[in-house]
Amino acid sequence: TSQIRPGSSLVAKENKAWISENGTFAFGFTPMYTNDQLQLGIWYNQVHGERILVWSANRDNLATKNAVLSLDNTGNLVLRDGRATLWSSNTSRAGVEAAVMSESGNFILYDKMQEPVFQTFSYPSDTLLPGQPLNVSLELTSSKKSPSHGGYYTLKMLQQPTSLSLALSYNLPDAPDDTLSNYSYWAGPDISNSTGDVVAMLDEKGSFGVVYGPGSSNGAVYLYKNDRDNDGLLYNKSLTPSTRATSLRRLVLEVNGNLRLYRWDNDVNGSRQWVSEWAAVTSSCDIAGICGNGVCVLDRTKTNSSCSCLPGTVRVGEDDDRCFENSTLTGKCNGRHENLTKEFKIIAVQQTNYHFSEESVIANYSDIPTVSKCGDACLDNCECVASVYGLNEEKPYCWVLRRLDYGGFEDPSSTLFVKVLGNDSDWGESSRKEGDSGGDDRSAHEKALVIPIVLSMGVLIGLLCLLLYYNVHRKRLLKRAMESSLIFSGAPISFSYRDLQHCTSNFSQLLGRGGFGTVYKGSLGDGTYIAVKKLDKILPHGEREFITEVNTIGSMHHMNLVRLCGYCSEGSRRLLVYEFMKNGSLDKWIFAPNYNRDKVLDWPTRYNVALGTAQGIAYFHEQCRNRIIHCDIKPENILLDENFCPKVSDFGLAKLMGREHSHVVTMVRGTRGYLAPEWISNRPITVKADVYSYGMLLLEIIGGRRNLDMSYDAEDFFYPGWAFTEMVNEQAIKVVDKRLGVAVDEEEVTRALKIAFWCVQDEVSVRPSMGEVVKMFEGTMEVNMPPMPQNILELIEEGLDNEKMENMHYAEELVREFLVFRGFTSTLQAFEMELNMDVGKGFQVDKILDLIFSKYIPKFEAEKLVGLLSFFKQCISSSETVFYATLSKLEASTLRYYIVHAVRSGRNDKVKEFFDMLGDDLQQKGDDWTPCYALPKESCFRSSVSHLFLKGLAGCFASFTKEFSEPDV
Structure with a gap:
C-alpha cells in the first residue's frame, strides 16, 4: 500500500488491513481465543492457514468488533474501543507526516524529514523478524496460551555484575520478592567485553546471534548459523532491509518458554508450512516452570513431556498441564518448632530432583547418614516445604528448601521429600495425572495408597543396588579414563554434568573466580584432585566447535602448561576440567604481604618461574600445530605445582589461528596493566602482544609488587620507570624485592630486567619472540641494553607525582x-x-x-x-x-x-x-x-x-x- 496519511483509520468490523508494498505483511485486526476478542497486530499476509502474529499492540488488553485504529491529525496512532483507549503510539506532537507498513515487517511513523519517530521494531512482542534488533533495553515476552495463562517467559540482555548475555528467564507468577521473580534457565555467551553497542538479531540469511554495532571491530557471536547460506551476519543500521529474505523466517519465544526459529518452507509432501530450524533448549524439561511447580517427565522418545503433580499440588485445568501449590504444601507452623511430626508428614517422591534458586535454600547437609534422614531434616524445620537427597560419590547430600518454584525433573539418583499436613488425605488425588480414575470409595483409596508404597519399596531397593553398582562402576571408569586416556592418548575426557557435580560436591569448594567463569576444587574416584572451571556463559561456539577447540588445547602437553583433562558440554552448560595446582597462582606468592614471610619466593625460584613461564608461552606460540595467542598473561594465570614449577593456565581468552596467518585482529581482551599498545591503536594482534604482557609480568616477579602501586613514594610508585633508571645506572639490585635481602644474583637480576624491557618495547618488531626470551634466560643468546620504551619515557618526562x-x-x-x-x-x-x-x-x-x-x-x-x-x-x-x-x-x-x-x-x-x-x-x-x-x-x-x-x-x-x-x- 502507499503511505498512510493522518486521518486514516481501520475499523475492526470491516476486516480490512494496511498491506506492505509487495504484500508480504499486513497490519490490522485478528481474532484471539474467540471471534469476539481481537488483537491489533502484524502478520505474514501471504502465508496461508493460521494467521500468526509477529507483533501485537494489545495482547494484554483485547478489543471487540467495535474497535477503531486511527492515525489522527495530531500524528498519534491510537486504538479505541468505544470510549476506552486500549493503546497509543504517543506521537501526538512528534510531527508525524505519514506511516508505512514496510516489507521488513516494521510499521513505521515518519516525520517530514523521513526520520522514524515510532516503529514496531522498537516494541517487540514475542517475535523477532529478520533485521529487527533486540538491544539491552528491549525484551521478548511470551504470549498467552489462554486469557488466564501465559506471559511467564522473557528473552533479554541479562546484565550481571561481571557479565552481559542474552538470556531466557522464567518470571515466577506472584513471586514474593524480586530475587525469585526472574530465574534464568538458558543463556548465550558473555558479551560484556565488547566495545560499542550490541544487539541480538536474526539476519536475512537465517542466522541468529549477537551483533556488534557500527564502529565496532568485533564480529558476530552466533547462537545459530544457517550453513546453507553463510555469507555472514550483516548489521543493517536502517532497520529496513532493501531486499527480501530468500525464505520467510521468524524467531519466536513460545508459550512454553523455548526460543525457536521457524522457516516457511516445503514439507515432505510438497505443501508449504512453518518448519522449525533451531531451538535454544533441546529438552523441554530444561525449561524452568514448564510444569509450574510440578515435575516434568519425558516420554520414551525423549522428545515429548508431560507434567506430574507433586503431593500438595493440583493441576491448573483441562487446557493447562501445569501444577500449582495448594494450601497443604506450605508448612503453616507459624514459627512453632514443637510437635511438627504430629501435624505434618513427609512424602517421598522417588527418582526426582528439583530446580531451585539459592534464595530457596535453608540448609545444605553433607552428613546425612540415610535417605530418610533428609526427609526428617525437612520435617524438623519449620520453614521447610521440601528437601532433595542425592549422592556425591559415596557421600550423601541433602538440600533443605523453603520454596518449590521452578519445577522438578526426573533424576534416578535423587529423591524429593515434600512436606504436607498430617491430615491431608487427598495428596494421592492431587498428584494423579489428568485422566486417572479418582473413585471415592474407601477400598479404592486404600489401594491407591498401598500399591504405591509396595512398589516404592521395591523400586527403592532396586535403586540402591543400581546406585551402588553405578558408583563403583563409574569410579573405575573415571580412574581408567584418567590413567589411560589422559596419560597415553592425551585426549580430554568428556564428563557429564552430573559427574562433575559429584566430583566437586555440588561445586561447594571455591578456588577462585575469573573473567569467564568460576573454578572449584574436585576429586576423582581414585583420589586425583582436579580444578573444574564452570563457565558463566556459553562460549561463542556451537557444541561441535567448542569440542574441537577443547581437543586442540587438550592435545598440547608441556611441563609448563596446565593440562586440560576434560570438559563438559551439555545443553547450555560448558565446563573445563584441569589438573589441580597445589600452590595456587603466582600472584599469591610475589605479592604476599610482609607479615606472611612463608609466602615470599626466593630469587632462584623466581628466576626458574620466569624461565618456565617463558618456555610454556614459547611452546604454544611456536611449537604447536595451531599457533595460539593467550591474550591474558598475568600473575593470576601462572599456577604453581607442589614443586613450584610454573604452568600457564586459562586459555579461555586464547584465539586459535592457522600457521599460515601471521596475525589475527580480534576484540580487546586481557587485563589492564598487561595490555600491549597495539590493542588500542587498532594494529594487528600477533603473538608479540603476549610478549609485551610477559615483560610486564617479569617486572612484577623481579620487584615483588605491582607495576603501579600508590602506596610507594613518588620516586618509585611507577615501578617500570624507576627500574629502568636504576638498571641504566648499574644499580639493578636496588629494584629487587626488598624482602629477599642480599640473597640474589645481581647478574641474573640485570639480565632479567633487560629481557623485560626488550619485551615491553612499543614497536612490535623490536620485541623478541618467546623462543628468543628463553635463549636469553638460558645464556645462549646475548642480551644488549634495551632502549627506554616510549610509553615509560613519556611518563617520566611528565613528572607525575x-x-x-x-x-x-x-x-x-x-x-x-x-x-x-x-x-x-x-x-x-x-x-x-x-x-x-x-x-x-x-x-x-x-x-x-x-x-x-x-x-x-x-x-x-x-x-x-x-x-x-x-x-x-x-x-x-x-x-x-x-x-x-x-x-x-x-x-x-x-x-x-x-x-x-x-x-x-x-x-x-x-x-x-x-x-x-x-x-x-x-x-x-x-x-x-x-x-x-x-x-x-x-x-x-x-x-x-x-x-x-x-x-x-x-x-x-x-x-x-x-x-x-x-x-x-
Whole structure:
C-alpha cells in the first residue's frame, strides 16, 4: 500500500488491513481465543492457514468488533474501543507526516524529514523478524496460551555484575520478592567485553546471534548459523532491509518458554508450512516452570513431556498441564518448632530432583547418614516445604528448601521429600495425572495408597543396588579414563554434568573466580584432585566447535602448561576440567604481604618461574600445530605445582589461528596493566602482544609488587620507570624485592630486567619472540641494553607525582561507577581500554572529560558526568574531600556514587548534623533507597557511622545545585 496519511483509520468490523508494498505483511485486526476478542497486530499476509502474529499492540488488553485504529491529525496512532483507549503510539506532537507498513515487517511513523519517530521494531512482542534488533533495553515476552495463562517467559540482555548475555528467564507468577521473580534457565555467551553497542538479531540469511554495532571491530557471536547460506551476519543500521529474505523466517519465544526459529518452507509432501530450524533448549524439561511447580517427565522418545503433580499440588485445568501449590504444601507452623511430626508428614517422591534458586535454600547437609534422614531434616524445620537427597560419590547430600518454584525433573539418583499436613488425605488425588480414575470409595483409596508404597519399596531397593553398582562402576571408569586416556592418548575426557557435580560436591569448594567463569576444587574416584572451571556463559561456539577447540588445547602437553583433562558440554552448560595446582597462582606468592614471610619466593625460584613461564608461552606460540595467542598473561594465570614449577593456565581468552596467518585482529581482551599498545591503536594482534604482557609480568616477579602501586613514594610508585633508571645506572639490585635481602644474583637480576624491557618495547618488531626470551634466560643468546620504551619515557618526562596519580584514580573510579550503574557497559569497556594504554597522558581529569565526550553517552548523561568531574576537580584543588550532588535533581541510584566516594574520602567530622535532612528529603521524594553504601564493599554498614556519612552529604548538596543542575530535556 502507499503511505498512510493522518486521518486514516481501520475499523475492526470491516476486516480490512494496511498491506506492505509487495504484500508480504499486513497490519490490522485478528481474532484471539474467540471471534469476539481481537488483537491489533502484524502478520505474514501471504502465508496461508493460521494467521500468526509477529507483533501485537494489545495482547494484554483485547478489543471487540467495535474497535477503531486511527492515525489522527495530531500524528498519534491510537486504538479505541468505544470510549476506552486500549493503546497509543504517543506521537501526538512528534510531527508525524505519514506511516508505512514496510516489507521488513516494521510499521513505521515518519516525520517530514523521513526520520522514524515510532516503529514496531522498537516494541517487540514475542517475535523477532529478520533485521529487527533486540538491544539491552528491549525484551521478548511470551504470549498467552489462554486469557488466564501465559506471559511467564522473557528473552533479554541479562546484565550481571561481571557479565552481559542474552538470556531466557522464567518470571515466577506472584513471586514474593524480586530475587525469585526472574530465574534464568538458558543463556548465550558473555558479551560484556565488547566495545560499542550490541544487539541480538536474526539476519536475512537465517542466522541468529549477537551483533556488534557500527564502529565496532568485533564480529558476530552466533547462537545459530544457517550453513546453507553463510555469507555472514550483516548489521543493517536502517532497520529496513532493501531486499527480501530468500525464505520467510521468524524467531519466536513460545508459550512454553523455548526460543525457536521457524522457516516457511516445503514439507515432505510438497505443501508449504512453518518448519522449525533451531531451538535454544533441546529438552523441554530444561525449561524452568514448564510444569509450574510440578515435575516434568519425558516420554520414551525423549522428545515429548508431560507434567506430574507433586503431593500438595493440583493441576491448573483441562487446557493447562501445569501444577500449582495448594494450601497443604506450605508448612503453616507459624514459627512453632514443637510437635511438627504430629501435624505434618513427609512424602517421598522417588527418582526426582528439583530446580531451585539459592534464595530457596535453608540448609545444605553433607552428613546425612540415610535417605530418610533428609526427609526428617525437612520435617524438623519449620520453614521447610521440601528437601532433595542425592549422592556425591559415596557421600550423601541433602538440600533443605523453603520454596518449590521452578519445577522438578526426573533424576534416578535423587529423591524429593515434600512436606504436607498430617491430615491431608487427598495428596494421592492431587498428584494423579489428568485422566486417572479418582473413585471415592474407601477400598479404592486404600489401594491407591498401598500399591504405591509396595512398589516404592521395591523400586527403592532396586535403586540402591543400581546406585551402588553405578558408583563403583563409574569410579573405575573415571580412574581408567584418567590413567589411560589422559596419560597415553592425551585426549580430554568428556564428563557429564552430573559427574562433575559429584566430583566437586555440588561445586561447594571455591578456588577462585575469573573473567569467564568460576573454578572449584574436585576429586576423582581414585583420589586425583582436579580444578573444574564452570563457565558463566556459553562460549561463542556451537557444541561441535567448542569440542574441537577443547581437543586442540587438550592435545598440547608441556611441563609448563596446565593440562586440560576434560570438559563438559551439555545443553547450555560448558565446563573445563584441569589438573589441580597445589600452590595456587603466582600472584599469591610475589605479592604476599610482609607479615606472611612463608609466602615470599626466593630469587632462584623466581628466576626458574620466569624461565618456565617463558618456555610454556614459547611452546604454544611456536611449537604447536595451531599457533595460539593467550591474550591474558598475568600473575593470576601462572599456577604453581607442589614443586613450584610454573604452568600457564586459562586459555579461555586464547584465539586459535592457522600457521599460515601471521596475525589475527580480534576484540580487546586481557587485563589492564598487561595490555600491549597495539590493542588500542587498532594494529594487528600477533603473538608479540603476549610478549609485551610477559615483560610486564617479569617486572612484577623481579620487584615483588605491582607495576603501579600508590602506596610507594613518588620516586618509585611507577615501578617500570624507576627500574629502568636504576638498571641504566648499574644499580639493578636496588629494584629487587626488598624482602629477599642480599640473597640474589645481581647478574641474573640485570639480565632479567633487560629481557623485560626488550619485551615491553612499543614497536612490535623490536620485541623478541618467546623462543628468543628463553635463549636469553638460558645464556645462549646475548642480551644488549634495551632502549627506554616510549610509553615509560613519556611518563617520566611528565613528572607525575603521587598526589596527581591518586587524584586521577579517584576520578577514574568515579567514572566507572557512574557508567556501571547507568548501564553504559559498552562505553565502560571503551573507557577502560583507552586508559589501559594511555599511561603517560591519561592521568589527568581533562583526559577523562575528552573520553566521555567521544563515546556513546547521550548528551544529557555526558553533561551530568562532566558536571560531576568538573566539581571533582575543584574539590581536589581546594583540598575538599567530600563530593557533592544535587539531591533535588538526581535520582537515588545516582546518589549512591557520591556516597561511595564520600565514604572513601574519610570525611566524617560534620556528618551527624546533616543526616536528618537527607533522610527526610529521601522519604518525601519516595526514593527507593537503602542507606547502605559504604566501603568496604563486602560489608553493608548499618551502624550509626554509616548513617553519619550519609548525613554529612545532605548538608553539602545545596552548594552544588548550580554546578550540577539537570538540563531541560
